Structures are given as C-alpha cells and as structure tokens.
Amino acid sequence: MNTKKKKLLETAGWRVGSTDDFLSLTDEEAAYIDLKITLSKKVRQCRERENLTQTQLAKCLKSSQSRVAKIEAGDPSVSVDLLIRSLFALGVTKSELAKMLVSQ
Amino acid sequence: MNTKKKKLLETAGWRVGSTDDFLSLTDEEAAYIDLKITLSKKVRQCRERENLTQTQLAKCLKSSQSRVAKIEAGDPSVSVDLLIRSLFALGVTKSELAKMLVSQ
DNA sequence: TTGATATATGTCATATTTGACATATATTTT
DNA sequence: AAAATATATGTCAAATATGACATATATCAA
Numbered sequence: 001m002n003t004k005k006k007k008l009l010e011t012a013g014w015r016v017g018s019t020d021d022f023l024s025l026t027d028e029e030a031a032y033i034d035l036k037i038t039l040s041k042k043v044r045q046c047r048e049r050e051n052l053t054q055t056q057l058a059k060c061l062k063s064s065q066s067r068v069a070k071i072e073a074g075d076p077s078v079s080v081d082l083l084i085r086s087l088f089a090l091g092v093t094k095s096e097l098a099k100m101l102v103s104q
Numbered sequence: 105m106n107t108k109k110k111k112l113l114e115t116a117g118w119r120v121g122s123t124d125d126f127l128s129l130t131d132e133e134a135a136y137i138d139l140k141i142t143l144s145k146k147v148r149q150c151r152e153r154e155n156l157t158q159t160q161l162a163k164c165l166k167s168s169q170s171r172v173a174k175i176e177a178g179d180p181s182v183s184v185d186l187l188i189r190s191l192f193a194l195g196v197t198k199s200e201l202a203k204m205l206v207s208q
Numbered sequence: 209t210t211g212a213t214a215t216a217t218g219t220c221a222t223a224t225t226t227g228a229c230a231t232a233t234a235t236t237t238t
Numbered sequence: 239a240a241a242a243t244a245t246a247t248g249t250c251a252a253a254t255a256t257g258a259c260a261t262a263t264a265t266c267a268a
Contacts, residue, residue: 058257064256066218075217081255085132094206102202168226170248176245183226185225186226
C-alpha cells in the first residue's frame with residue numbers, strides 16, 4: 001500500500017470532512033484509513049476523558065510520549081494494533097470499541 | 105508482550121470456550137487476544153461465504169495462501185491490521201465489523 | 209515576558225510483521 | 239485406490255512498526 005498516499009490522505013482527513021474517493025483509493029484502502037482516523041480520534045478522546053497526559057498514557061503502554069502523539073495524529077507509522085491496544089489500555093471494552101466504529 | 109504466552113493462549117482458545125484470566129494475562133492482553141481470535145474466525149466465515157479458496161483470497165490481498173492459513177489460524181505472527189484488511193478485502197464494512205465484535 | 213508543562217515532529221536502531229517458498233497433511237474428485 | 243485440489247506449518251529475507259531520543263512548538267501559569 002502506498003505510504004505517501006496514505007500520509008497525504010490522512011493529513012487531508014483533518015482538513016476536509018470525508019476521505020472517500022479521494023486520490024482514487026480502493027474501497028479497502030479507504031475503509032482502512034477511515035478506521036485508523038476514527039480510532040486515533042477515540043484514543044485522544046479517551047485519554048482526555050481520563051485526564052491523562054500523553055506521557056502518562058505512554059507509561060501505561062510502555063511506549064513513549066512521541067509515539068502517543070503519533071497515535072493521536074493518525075500517523076501512517078502507527079498500526080491498527082497499536083491504536084486498539086491503546087484503547088484497551090484506556091479501559092475500553094470490546095463492545096465499546098464496536099460502538100466507536102458505528103458512531104461516525 | 106510475551107509471544108510464547110500468546111501462542112499458547114491462542115492455541116488453547118480453540119479448545120476451551122473462554123480465554124479470560126488464563127495464564128494471568130492483563131485485561132488489555134486478554135482483550136487483544138480475544139479480538140484477534142474473533143477476527144480470525146470471521147475471516148474464515150466470510151471467505152467461505154464467498155466460496156473463495158485461501159489461494160483466491162490471498163490474490164485479493166496480494167499475499168500468499170500460507171499467510172491466509174495463518175490469518176485464519178490466529179497465528180501470533182498475524183497483526184490485527186492484516187486481519188482487518190482481510191475482512192475489508194472480503195467486502196465487510198465498518199459497521200459490519202462493529203457487529204462482528206459484539207456477536208460473541 | 210519567563211518558566212514550566214504538554215504536545216508535535218524528525219530520525220534511527222531494533223523488533224515485529226510480511227509475502228514467498230518448500231513441503232506436509234487434509235479433503236475432494238475421478 | 240490415485241490424482242487433484244485445498245489447507246497447514248516451518249523458515250527466512252525484506253518490509254514495516256516500534257520505542258527512544260532530540261528538539262521544536264504550543265499552552266498556560268506566575
């Protein structure tokens with residue numbers, strides 16, 4: 001998958017509302033990027049709800065502040081695995097995760 | 105995260121019903137493994153529903169038959185990214201993915 | 209403003225994930 | 239039964255993700 005394209009799209013994702021049929025992505029690619037953006041926003045939401053700093057969340061994750069920043073920025077170097085593990089570390093359950101996917 | 109432990113748990117996951125508080129995993133670890141098992145089962149279900157062979161799905165994914173076998177086996181070497189991209193390649197939507205998480 | 213704290217961004221060595229291959233084992237077809 | 243097809247398992251070089259670090263830029267309190 002084209003990393004440059006993903007980076008571009010993700011960056012654009014914060015400026016425009018939707019990400020579909022932009023730069024002629026396949027449906028799978030669009031769905032995947034859309035998912036990542038959704039999850040990254042949720043990580044920030046959950047972290048702020050818990051009144052944690054990026055540094056504190058990083059400690060929970062045995063990671064670093066800079067990586068948490070990238071998680072929340074939807075950086076292409078961040079996997080869905082890490083996004084989901086971050087949410088689980090923030091106490092999100094599987095059914096809550098499911099709800100996150102449907103609520104826009 | 106302990107790969108050996110994950111492997112063991114995932115193998116056990118096919119024999120016993122539940123995977124929680126087995127081998128003293130943290131909640132996050134248990135949730136993560138549980139998710140992987142759920143998704144891997146769904147990939148097989150969806151592929152069979154579409155009457156595709158592992159080789160055919162592999163072609164869609166630009167991957168290989170052996171990796172598809174590992175995806176469906178919940179192999180520890182398979183990321184949640186790949187599991188989810190497989191489902192998207194099989195035409196699953198984000199809201200269908202959400203339903204998959206809640207239905208056991 | 210200054211200092212303190214929080215977040216963002218770039219880089220990089222290491223770790224993990226990947227497709228591909230070989231090959232074993234099921235499963236189905238003839 | 240044998241042949242054909244499908245799936246499983248082990249290995250490995252290459253690709254990608256990762257934590258850590260430096261450092262830039264916000265944000266906010268004094």
